[in-house]
Amino acid sequence: MNAPLELSLTGRLAALIAAKPIGETDYRTAALFTLDALANALAGRNTTPGGILLDWAAAEPLTTGREALLLGGLTHILEVDDLHRASVVHPGCVVVPAAYALARRRNIGGRAFLAAILRGFEACCRVGMAVGPAHYRIWHNTATCGPFGSAYAAGDLLGLDHAAMTHALGNAGTQSSGLWQFLETGAMSKHLHAGRAAEAGLLAADLAARGFSGPPKILEGEKGFFRATCADPVPERLLGEPDAPWQLVQTSIKPWPSCRHTHPTIDAGLKIAAQVGNRSVERIEVQTYQAALDVCDRIAPQSEYEAKFSLQHTAAAAIHDGKVDFASFDAPARARLSEAASRVVIAAEEPYRSSYPRAWGARVTARLGDGSSIVAERTHAFGDPENPLDDAAMRAKARMLLEFGGVQKPDSFIDAVLALADDGPLPALPGLTE
Structure with missing residues (x-):
């Protein structure tokens, strides 16, 4: 043997x-x-x-x-x-x-x-x-x-x-x-x-x-x-x-209490939130890796758990609320953020697509009502060994x-x-x- x-x-x-x-x-x-x-x-x-x-x-x-x-x-x-x-x-x-x-x-x-x-x-x-x-x-x-x-x-x-x-x-x-x-x-x-x-x-x-x-x-x-x-x-x-x-x-x-695939987006979104001020956000674009889309492409989550697996909801929460916590996924939060989440566009793009799973990254772009944009990028999310x-x-x-x-x-x-x-x-x- x-x-x-x-x-x-x-x-x-x-x-x-x-x-x-x-x-x-x-x-x-x-x-x-x-x-x-x-x-x-x-x-x-x-x-x-x-x-x-x-x-x-x-x-x-x-x-x-x-x-x-x-x-x-x-x-x-x-x-x-x-x-x-x-x-x-x-x-x-x-x-x-x-x-x-x-x-x-x-x-x-x-x-x-x-x-x-x-x-x-x-x-x-x-x-x-x-x-x-x-x-x-x-x-x-x-x-x-x-x-x-x-x-x-x-x-x-x-x-x-x-x-x-x-x-x-x-x-x-x-x-x-x-x-x-x-x-x-x-x-x-x-x-x-x-x-x-x-x-x-x-x-x-x-x-x-x-x-x-x-x-x-x-x-x-x-x-x-x-x-x-x-x-x-x-x-x-x-x-x-x-x-x-x-x-x-x-x-x-x-x-943050959501699927880890959403975290690079949340991290970048929170950085954007600190810069938006009183300006309106008309559209949010998320570029990340394919596995994040496979698991977390959920534009209108119907439950707390679905919201935790939604790039659209978590991006909207991070940028519009400037924080993500347990209350970010309950029914009132889903209702309040649903319109903003519907204006989140997600895509799998380089370099994030080919870097995964060695690095879980994302680039988030907020298109503002005054015609300007704010961009934030994360190669490694908060909580990774590198960060x-x-x-x-x-x-x-x-x-x-x-x-x-x-x-x-x-x-x-x-x-x-x-x-x-x-x-x-x-x-x-x-x-x-x-």
Whole structure:
């Protein structure tokens, strides 16, 4: 059995991740990303889908797998969780819930917990970078690639050896699923994608720890993941640049609660808003990359969730309101901004088209009533590694989410999560696990 495990892409991925060194800055960055994910989970309770998930969880005893599913679903609801550009995966909503649920069960905290987070991010992001662009047109990468990350994180906490970790990843991959069809109606399935991906990886690792085998060639096999779901896979990206920084530190943090594809447009739009003054805006033109249009071309969104996936609505909100927050997507905001959104024209243009997914950029032009124009361009949106939120901004974002979720002492929780980098204990989640 050793030879196929070593020769398979899955086995080689497991070995690559296990060999990567972790530095002091990596631990501290991992604590910030963990804070972001857990704050999102606590905030997600204060939503309609969150209430449904909580009602479901309360109906039966909360097992470790069900807890991972619950936390994963809650983390992904508000559309303000992290995003890894090159893989188009939201790793935090899958990896952190699975690791948290298992670490609570086994009383693991501190740097061992953060190491598992780093390694889990690495697994799902590397798989996501290898699936190719066509996969994303039908499959939701967070749902399909996420189980590899949750399985690795859980396997790391369980102390799996190389063979068992390869089996865990194989069984994670065979559970991969999650389709974009939910966008047609704004259905809540996207939250289920994150929750099930967290649960699936945890199950895969738990079974592997008991000797349950998985297919070592789950990725490249004749009946494997790439063959089944990827029209144009790029397998060499799975193992490329093994000495690169951890994928976690190359992941973006979202400052606004909408699809990340809208963020370069929002960022440029907010810059324009600061220059418009009292002048009227007659037309807004957005030039960006094709994937943004594929997912977010929605000129008249009919729900809060559809508005979060609308370049037209978010461009109008940024320029006409000069801010984008949770209230930017509710029914009054959609009604107020509908006429302005109808005058937003979007197109996929260079250099943004060919730069994606390495860079997610946009150029926004506001045509004003006096005949003049204001143009703003973003190669990298706010929150990308090239344009990051600093520690103070990360704390401020977490505080906003925790207050939205009804947490009474947000700063105490923030301090406790960040103390994981100093090998502190895993904190309870106020109102969820305390």
